[in-house]
Amino acid sequence: MSDNHDNHLLTRKFDKVLIANRGEIAVRVQRACHKLGLQTVAVYSDADRNAPHVRYADEAYHIGPPSAAQSYLDIEKLLAVARQAGVDAVHPGYGFLAERATFAEACYEAGLVFIGPPPHAIRTMGDKQVARQTVRAAGVPVVPGTEPGLSDEEIIAAAPEIGFPVLVKAVAGGGGKGMRPVHRLEDLPEALAAARREALAAFGDGEVYLEKMISDARHIEIQVLADAHGNVIHLGERECSLQRRHQKLIEEAPSFVVDDDLRQRMGQVAVAAATAVDYVNAGTVEFLVDRDKNYYFLEMNTRVQVEHPVTELVTGIDIVQEQLRIARGRRLRYTQEQVKMTGWAIECRINAEDPYQNFMPSTGTITAITLPTGPGIRVDTGVYEGYEITPYYDSMISKLICYGETRADAVLRMRRALEEYRIMGVKTNIPFHQHMMDSHRFLSGQFDTEFVEERFSMSDREAPDELEAAIFATLVAHRRDQRASQMVAPGERDTSNWKWYSRWQRVH
């Protein structure tokens, strides 16, 4: 590719950036902007007036009620703020509008630089079937399966070649509906019928297809960077197998199972996938990797990822800053040969969820928060003391990232940091992370995408400080009682004077 490519026209120098997001990622983008001397403009809903991303920005504009549909997802309002504030670029963060091609297009039409990939790349990768066909044509391995639109007979005829076990999947599927694992050919006709029924009921579309079921699969992704001049590099892999209901919980870089050879091969394939859609800016190519280290393209995320910090720590490359540079039309500062992974980084997503109650989200107000500090610790957060966790946005409180020379070193730091991390007012999944950091399976790197849901339990966790907790609470209760017996006036007592008298006698 050459400088003449259309993508070149989408990048331009800019000085003032609207961050169309909230929470930790909005703060993260602002930090990169301020480092480069760029002005930042925040937007906020009624729920976020006091949020760090508002306080940290150079300017902040109110955009509506807490509901995301009426604030952070409202393209018209965001563009109105862009005009009012006189910005010349927009960073979408992750989530919300980050992967909506229409938003990227609307930005370009409004004369703004969209800090992300061009709309055609977002659109191509956003359609699973089109993405699969596009990357396969570029030589990227995809999970073997049938195309959609086949009859039951055609699917059954194709199955033995794909190899059992297979998954029957709904074309319009999502959330596991219309999905069925099948281990034997003779079970396939019935599974097809059931999946079609379920898909028709759930999505109004009974179209199904087959996919090879990858057992013991790991979820491993490759970070890519592409400039508008046709240069594409990768920054190595991230291991993201520890998930629950398709939500990643712990990520690390590098991966326990990826060696230099596999990294190079997967990296080249990821670069090929990005090149196939004329990609520009930062993106992530997700793969399933099986026991025999075969890898298959899953999808490409056309945005910055939640877990980008682990790659930043092992490569030393500030990914968000590179996003800004690329969008300003600059060339990549690194060649592939200059990218080196050094040491090990682990990220734990700290969520307001109770791991002892099936990860039930916990709402409420954070009454106290103390972040861990010290060598090798990074915390990206968007919450504060007094922050209310509402049902409007997701339950992530912060990302705790630890770096060490080796994996063991990073795990030890993470254990220490999790102990130091204090959040009161809402329940968090910190005990889950502590339990994982103690787990032999985690320490020996033996886990796949089903590990958290199928083979990991909080019930065997022994609470180590029960006695100490009992002493603390009793001392606090005792002090309060002592104070109460000295201070409470008779009219304010909640028990009768006679009861109070006898209690007073026992105390003295």
Add this chain to the structure above:
Amino acid sequence: MKYFTTVNEQEYTIEIDQEEQILVNGEPYQIDFQQLLQGGTLSLLINNRSLEAIVNEQENAWEVLIHGELYSVKVQDERSYRLAQARGTVLPETGTVAVRSPMPGVILDVLVAPGDQVKKGEKVVILESMKMENELRAGRDGVVQRVHVEQGANVEKNQELLVIGDPDEEA
């Protein structure tokens, strides 16, 4: 003062005469207990072992955060402990128990109807909130007496969804 303190169904007898020395199940511990002004942090030296915690008062219990783990601790003085034992309500397994929504959301499904027998821990309501499906469970064995919500209803935090009572109680 003598206290009966319960954590995770483990009961401790804690005697405090002066704060410098306490008895836990009859065994003496040297204590130095300090409250820092900032953020409600407490510092405790137990036989010179240094521990830090944050303690919050809840409706019926104390929440204690130590080393990342949050404990719910019940503290009763001798009098209320004896009274509770006399009334047989140390662990209330009788009387009606309401299932309440822990957060605002939408009822995806109600799995029981009035008159149904339920076991403690059985799923009774599915609540969607924060883009997640959450299973709410029965707080005791018993019979569903009243159901206040139906599928699709919007509910507030702490709203009573249904009530479970003794089999012989009138619905």
